[in-house]
Amino acid sequence: xxxxxxxxxxxxxxxxxxxxxxxxxxxxxxxxxxxxxxxxxxxxxxxxxxxxxxxxxxxxxxxxxxxxxxxxxxxxxxxxxxxxxxxxxxxxxxxxxxxxxxxxxxxxxxxxxxxxxxxxxxxxxxxxxxxxxxxxxxxxxxxxxxxxxxxxxxxxxxxxxxxxxxxxxxxxxxxxxxxxxxxxxxxxxxxxxxxxxxxxxxxxxxxxxxxxxxxxxxxxxxxxxxxxxxxxxxxxxxxxxxx
Amino acid sequence: xxxxxxxxxxxxxxxxxxxxxxxxxxxxxxxxxxxxxxxxxxxxxxxxxxxxxxxxxxxxxxxxxxxxxxxxxxxxxxxxxxxxxxxxxxxxxxxxxxxxxxxxxxxxxxxxxxxxxxxxxxxxxxxxxxxxxxxxxxxxxxxxxxxxxxxxxxxxxxxxxxxxxxxxxxxxxxxxxxxxxxxxxxxxxxxxxxxxxxxxxxxxxxxxxxxxxxxxxxxxxxxxxxxxxxxxxxxxxxxxxxxxxxxxxxxxxxxxxxxxxx
Numbered sequence: 001x002x003x004x005x006x007x008x009x010x011x012x013x014x015x016x017x018x019x020x021x022x023x024x025x026x027x028x029x030x031x032x033x034x035x036x037x038x039x040x041x042x043x044x045x046x047x048x049x050x051x052x053x054x055x056x057x058x059x060x061x062x063x064x065x066x067x068x069x070x071x072x073x074x075x076x077x078x079x080x081x082x083x084x085x086x087x088x089x090x091x092x093x094x095x096x097x098x099x100x101x102x103x104x105x106x107x108x109x110x111x112x113x114x115x116x117x118x119x120x121x122x123x124x125x126x127x128x129x130x131x132x133x134x135x136x137x138x139x140x141x142x143x144x145x146x147x148x149x150x151x152x153x154x155x156x157x158x159x160x161x162x163x164x165x166x167x168x169x170x171x172x173x174x175x176x177x178x179x180x181x182x183x184x185x186x187x188x189x190x191x192x193x194x195x196x197x198x199x200x201x202x203x204x205x206x207x208x209x210x211x212x213x214x215x216x217x218x219x220x221x222x223x224x225x226x227x228x229x230x231x232x233x234x235x236x237x238x239x240x241x242x243x
Numbered sequence: 244x245x246x247x248x249x250x251x252x253x254x255x256x257x258x259x260x261x262x263x264x265x266x267x268x269x270x271x272x273x274x275x276x277x278x279x280x281x282x283x284x285x286x287x288x289x290x291x292x293x294x295x296x297x298x299x300x301x302x303x304x305x306x307x308x309x310x311x312x313x314x315x316x317x318x319x320x321x322x323x324x325x326x327x328x329x330x331x332x333x334x335x336x337x338x339x340x341x342x343x344x345x346x347x348x349x350x351x352x353x354x355x356x357x358x359x360x361x362x363x364x365x366x367x368x369x370x371x372x373x374x375x376x377x378x379x380x381x382x383x384x385x386x387x388x389x390x391x392x393x394x395x396x397x398x399x400x401x402x403x404x405x406x407x408x409x410x411x412x413x414x415x416x417x418x419x420x421x422x423x424x425x426x427x428x429x430x431x432x433x434x435x436x437x438x439x440x441x442x443x444x445x446x447x448x449x450x451x452x453x454x455x456x457x458x459x460x461x462x463x464x465x466x467x468x469x470x471x472x473x474x475x476x477x478x479x480x481x482x483x484x485x486x487x488x489x490x491x492x493x494x495x496x497x498x499x500x501x502x503x504x505x
Contacts, residue, residue: 023246024312027253110423112442
């Protein structure tokens, strides 16, 4: 009897966590470069009576993984010359106070030293891992599709686009950044679009239907708890009547 | 359940978004106005299990770990400094900057301010002033018998003075540029102030390398695009609604718990 209760409870715990993840996706549906998270459930077989191997295992559920969907978001035209979107794989490298981190959010600006920075003021790295210095007097900044920045026809640096063998080893920190202990490789022929930003890859409709599924499943798990509770009560009642 | 506060952060962000959009729409006809954009960033993540940690059941490293986000914040409200359209007015003291550069406005006893709004006028004592009566740097006095006032693309002010054969040069208007123009601080009245983020002002004459040129008899319109703003408004409203639905859903799940019969 307790099996049903613990199975139902394990389901409710993971569903509550799934809702937290879905809520974060919905909250970030307008965050540039945001990548949606999902929770995967796994069955956990608990053998209650270890002495008796013929005893049936109880199937519980737990969530060992939340995984990030790294698929590209749509691109949005902004017309701002320092907005960049990467087509295909790769990340911009950002020098933060806690080491190099990576982002798909290419909304950059200049700091008071005329270096290319993120909105938080962290330096954007070039292909060699150094800062990108822009001469504000040298005319408009143009970016060739391979990430080479040019002013007045003269190259001034190349935006670094970094790739990883396994994106799953990136973990989200904050401010649209990802941190990792892995060493990236420089992408050979990146395609960069200037004047565009990558939108969040959250699909609001999918997130809403996910949410409906979660709440209904939560309801049915609660039903299971109630049913097993009723069953226990009925058993006690019936047995005491017969006595 | 953190979903409640996550969704609340989402609603707050969209509310901020609508505030910025409505300010843009309200300033559709403000001379020299630059549209703004609210930009969002994700908040901290609760890492329950780090990617690459060894899972206890199998001894293999978990590829993903468990990370749960806690919502969204407004990272910045960014001013988009692209050129607005120039509109002809025919007024001698209306000036538009084509390209980079802002007018410097001398405010009595206060720090200098900067503006793209070149709808100037002449004061009672012949000085070129902004709509609010602040003198435009470096301060040029126009004699009261001057006619045919012309301001060239490189900022030289000339006028015909009664009884003189040739045009007399009265002065030279200057403009300033900043490394990071988006980093200036808005103080209302179309005025902007220097900040640590904008860098020091670089003073020059219109037409110098890296500086824009002046157009006399024109003003620079607001660079707000109504179509873009309205579509952004619709998107913000939908996003707000969805976050509200998350709150409803969390509430529903909490109600299920509360109503469990013992």
